[in-house]
Amino acid sequence: MTLMTEPAEPASTTTAAAAPAAAAAGPFALEARDVSKHFDGVHALRGAQLAVRPGEIHALLGENGAGKSTLIKVVTGVYAPDGGTLVRDGEEVQFTGVRAANRAGVVALYQELSIIPSISVAENVLLGEQMPSRGGIVSWRSMRQRARVHLERLNQRIPLGMLAGELSPVQQTMVSVARALATDAKVLILDEPTASLTDTEIRELFVVLRSLRDEGVAIVYVSHRLEEVFELCDRLTIMRNGSHITTRDVSASTIDEVISTMVGRDPGSLYPDRGTATEQVTISVSDLQGRRVKDVSFSARAGEVLGIGGLAGSGRSELLRILAGAQKQTSGTITVAGTTVSMRAAVPQMLEAGVALVPEERRSQGVVLGATIRDNIALANIPTVSSAGVVSGARISTIVERGMRDLQIKAHSPRQPVGELSGGNQQKVVLAKMLARRPKVLLMDEPTRGIDVGTKAEIYRLIRQLAAGGTTVIAVSSELPELIGMSDRVLIMHEGRVSGEVDAADADEEVLLSYCYGKADVR
Amino acid sequence: MTATPTRNPGIEDTSAGVLAVPRRSLGQRALSGGTVLALVALVLFFFAMRPDVFLTFTNVRNILYQVSILAIIAVAQTVVMVVGDFDLSVAATSSLSGSVAGALLTAGQSVTVAVLAAVAVGLAIGLVNGLLVAYLNLSAFVATLASMTSIVGAAYLVTQGTTLFNFPAGFTQLGQGRLLNIPMPVYLAVLIALVAWAVLRFTTIGRSWYAIGGNVEVARLSGISVRRSRLLAFTVAGLVAGIGGILLAARLGSSSAVQGSDNLMFSVAAVFLGMTVIRSGAANLGGTVIGVAIIGVMSNGLNILGVNSYVQQVVTGIIIIAAVTLSSLKTRSR
Numbered sequence: 001m002t003l004m005t006e007p008a009e010p011a012s013t014t015t016a017a018a019a020p021a022a023a024a025a026g027p028f029a030l031e032a033r034d035v036s037k038h039f040d041g042v043h044a045l046r047g048a049q050l051a052v053r054p055g056e057i058h059a060l061l062g063e064n065g066a067g068k069s070t071l072i073k074v075v076t077g078v079y080a081p082d083g084g085t086l087v088r089d090g091e092e093v094q095f096t097g098v099r100a101a102n103r104a105g106v107v108a109l110y111q112e113l114s115i116i117p118s119i120s121v122a123e124n125v126l127l128g129e130q131m132p133s134r135g136g137i138v139s140w141r142s143m144r145q146r147a148r149v150h151l152e153r154l155n156q157r158i159p160l161g162m163l164a165g166e167l168s169p170v171q172q173t174m175v176s177v178a179r180a181l182a183t184d185a186k187v188l189i190l191d192e193p194t195a196s197l198t199d200t201e202i203r204e205l206f207v208v209l210r211s212l213r214d215e216g217v218a219i220v221y222v223s224h225r226l227e228e229v230f231e232l233c234d235r236l237t238i239m240r241n242g243s244h245i246t247t248r249d250v251s252a253s254t255i256d257e258v259i260s261t262m263v264g265r266d267p268g269s270l271y272p273d274r275g276t277a278t279e280q281v282t283i284s285v286s287d288l289q290g291r292r293v294k295d296v297s298f299s300a301r302a303g304e305v306l307g308i309g310g311l312a313g314s315g316r317s318e319l320l321r322i323l324a325g326a327q328k329q330t331s332g333t334i335t336v337a338g339t340t341v342s343m344r345a346a347v348p349q350m351l352e353a354g355v356a357l358v359p360e361e362r363r364s365q366g367v368v369l370g371a372t373i374r375d376n377i378a379l380a381n382i383p384t385v386s387s388a389g390v391v392s393g394a395r396i397s398t399i400v401e402r403g404m405r406d407l408q409i410k411a412h413s414p415r416q417p418v419g420e421l422s423g424g425n426q427q428k429v430v431l432a433k434m435l436a437r438r439p440k441v442l443l444m445d446e447p448t449r450g451i452d453v454g455t456k457a458e459i460y461r462l463i464r465q466l467a468a469g470g471t472t473v474i475a476v477s478s479e480l481p482e483l484i485g486m487s488d489r490v491l492i493m494h495e496g497r498v499s500g501e502v503d504a505a506d507a508d509e510e511v512l513l514s515y516c517y518g519k520a521d522v523r
Numbered sequence: 524m525t526a527t528p529t530r531n532p533g534i535e536d537t538s539a540g541v542l543a544v545p546r547r548s549l550g551q552r553a554l555s556g557g558t559v560l561a562l563v564a565l566v567l568f569f570f571a572m573r574p575d576v577f578l579t580f581t582n583v584r585n586i587l588y589q590v591s592i593l594a595i596i597a598v599a600q601t602v603v604m605v606v607g608d609f610d611l612s613v614a615a616t617s618s619l620s621g622s623v624a625g626a627l628l629t630a631g632q633s634v635t636v637a638v639l640a641a642v643a644v645g646l647a648i649g650l651v652n653g654l655l656v657a658y659l660n661l662s663a664f665v666a667t668l669a670s671m672t673s674i675v676g677a678a679y680l681v682t683q684g685t686t687l688f689n690f691p692a693g694f695t696q697l698g699q700g701r702l703l704n705i706p707m708p709v710y711l712a713v714l715i716a717l718v719a720w721a722v723l724r725f726t727t728i729g730r731s732w733y734a735i736g737g738n739v740e741v742a743r744l745s746g747i748s749v750r751r752s753r754l755l756a757f758t759v760a761g762l763v764a765g766i767g768g769i770l771l772a773a774r775l776g777s778s779s780a781v782q783g784s785d786n787l788m789f790s791v792a793a794v795f796l797g798m799t800v801i802r803s804g805a806a807n808l809g810g811t812v813i814g815v816a817i818i819g820v821m822s823n824g825l826n827i828l829g830v831n832s833y834v835q836q837v838v839t840g841i842i843i844i845a846a847v848t849l850s851s852l853k854t855r856s857r
Binding site for chain 1: 725726727728729730733734736737738741742743744745746747802803804805
């Protein structure tokens with residue numbers, strides 16, 4: 001896979017032609033001009049612009065909170081804008097709701113809201129349009145026929161009577177794309193469509209998106225994965241703080257440049273410098289066994305950041321869960337700070353021993369979304385803020401204030417529900433909650449998933465600070481650059497076993513990847 | 524930072540184009556068939572215990588007669604639970620409808636007037652529940668718990684706290700009359716269940732209900748009018764519950780403010796049992812019918828064996844717990 005990310009010379013940017021498919025200038029398929037929107041006096045959008053041509057894939061970029069989602073909701077009729085105009089095919093339009101936007105050919109597919117798992121594939125495909133019916137009676141036969149046509153346009157053969165929830169993630173995405181096509185979408189907006197797809201599935205999706213582009217569909221592509229943007233998209237628009245910053249050809253941009261524009265400052269190095277670990281071993285594991293984990297032995301020292309990689313299903317997350325007491329250990333020993341922990345230790349005992357886990361699924365495992373920051377932090381610290389079973393409000397305030405200050409959590413107040421915070425700040429709440437227990441070993445599963453670039457750097461810095469303070473951080477990541485960048489040492493797992501160990505300072509992605517696939521040392 | 528190609532070692536590769544049809548283990552199959560097996564097992568058990576009585580025509584007719592009103596209330600509950608809500612007021616609504624019919628009959632009104640008024644009462648209550656839940660955004664639990672309280676009070680007012688009786692034969696025939704030696708309520712229950720099944724399966728509103736129950740946000744963003752659909756679901760439930768109440772009053776030949784109140788818990792139980800029958804785990808009419816049958820067979824069988832009715836109630840609770848545990852095992856193993 002090669003990428004055209006380097007313009008020959010900065011000066012040549014003006015001469016770089018638009019990508020071929022997007023060359024057809026003329027009226028834009030969809031234009032948002034100078035759109036503004038505020039909620040409770042806070043500007044979510046101010047001077048936002050987006051202009052998408054028919055037959056191009058247009059990336060919409062920005063950090064979390066930059067206003068991308070709000071802009072999408074405005075152009076799809078979810079929100080009515082406070083100011084500015086929407087223009088569809090040269091005509092000014094006002095969408096009274098999602099349905100009106102759909103009728104005008106503007107459809108958005110949301111990452112978490114793509115399908116209804118408990119109904120059939122055919123119904124999911126036809127969800128957005130009138131079901132084929134006569135006098136309120138659905139015709140299942142013409143429903144299947146029509147759904148089949150839409151799926152065939154995407155080269156998909158998916159059993160139409162199957163429950164959509166039983167499909168693979170890429171098939172679910174295809175079903176939602178087919179649904180958009182069923183409503184005759186001319187402008188298709190995809191929000192992080194590849195978040196749960198494998199490499200091969202991403203290829204498959206890209207093939208489909210390119211063929212839709214060639215048919216003249218305007219595609220808006222929202223993603224945090226810039227590598228994908230550079231591979232797939234023709235032009236890009238960058239937003240920051242609710243405003244339009246720039247729109248240009250992808251071929252005239254570089255990833256570094258895009259990142260610094262998104263962040264609004266030079267991100268510097270994403271990863272802080274490595275530290276020096278002490279000689280003191282905080283956790284050691286020998287012959288550990290459990291579901292998906294086989295004979296794992298390793299040890300880690302105070303001040304060390306140990307990265308764990310491997311394919312999904314390699315047992316990396318399960319290893320963390322066993323260490324945290326969240327999953328059963330069937331044999332082997334775990335020793336924390338010199339003391340061997342009981343085989344049957346569950347989460348409370350492991351926390352007591354000094355091992356805390358920041359889980360992978362933040363929204364479902366890390367925070368209680370509807371509860372306040374204060375309550376979320378207090379949740380993991382009930383033993384330390386209470387005496388004789390009575391919780392002390394003052395002690396909670398102390399740890400909450402300290403956590404919010406140390407981690408620079410951006411919120412109106414500790415009483416703000418966590419669900420209102422950005423992904424990065426939610427992750428900081430999870431960290432604050434666990435750090436208040438003063439763990440000797442902090443386990444983190446995908447510490448930066450769903451977090452924007454600017455906040456990622458902050459999380460890496462926090463990890464390094466913790467290590468400098470003597471904590472051992474063990475972090476699982478599926479992104480190799482991250483694994484190498486944030487760690488001191490990297491273990492790679494394959495089918496439950498440790499297949500390789502590398503010093504991060506001289507690690508190389510090729511080598512790590514070969515360990516991921518269980519190949520012996522290639523050097 | 525350099526532009527390295529995206530690699531996602533984090534996610535397993537699957538070969539493109541190969542359709543991943545999930546295989547179901549034997550255990551999962553057994554679980555989803557478990558509720559049906561439980562019904563068969565109950566029937567066989569009672570048949571083995573009392574072969575002379577249990578599967579005779581008279582007794583089977585008895586079971587059908589006994590569960591017919593519950594089946595109608597359970598249909599109402601199914602509709603609401605398909606949408607992802609539930610309705611605690613169904614049994615109370617049926618009592619009030621029956622009471623209104625009874626009060627009008629004892630006041631000398633015609634059967635037609637009494638029946639129409641009782642149906643209207645059910646419809647109106649369903650409409651109010653629907654407005655509270657769909658338009659005022661109250662949780663279904665709070666809204667229907669509150670409306671249940673008021674409805675029970677209204678039923679006491681209508682009956683003046685007594686039991687009304689001495690209804691004209693034209694009315695009691697609805698509940699006690701027989702056609703081909705089968706009681707009328709059985710026909711009506713079958714008819715209502717069939718209509719509801721067809722509505723859920725074959726109509727646009729039925730499919731919208733399933734879509735909303737599956738994922739309300741997707742449904743909303745796909746342009747389904749969620750509010751109107753939920754309103755309609757509660758309205759239908761109220762209407763059906765009202766019809767159930769009329770038949771109950773006709774069958775008993777009397778109306779009181781609390782008659783049929785058992786049907787609330789039993790209807791929820793039947794729908795829960797039914798949800799274990801199908802793969803999607805959604806409320807469904809076929810499953811509800813199986814649920815009703817389990818409850819009916821058990822209560823009849825235990826009666827025949829001479830087990831007292833308090834024990835029956837204890838056993839029913841245990842069966843519900845078992846069913847819900849089974850279905851949670853099923854979703855967990857997904």
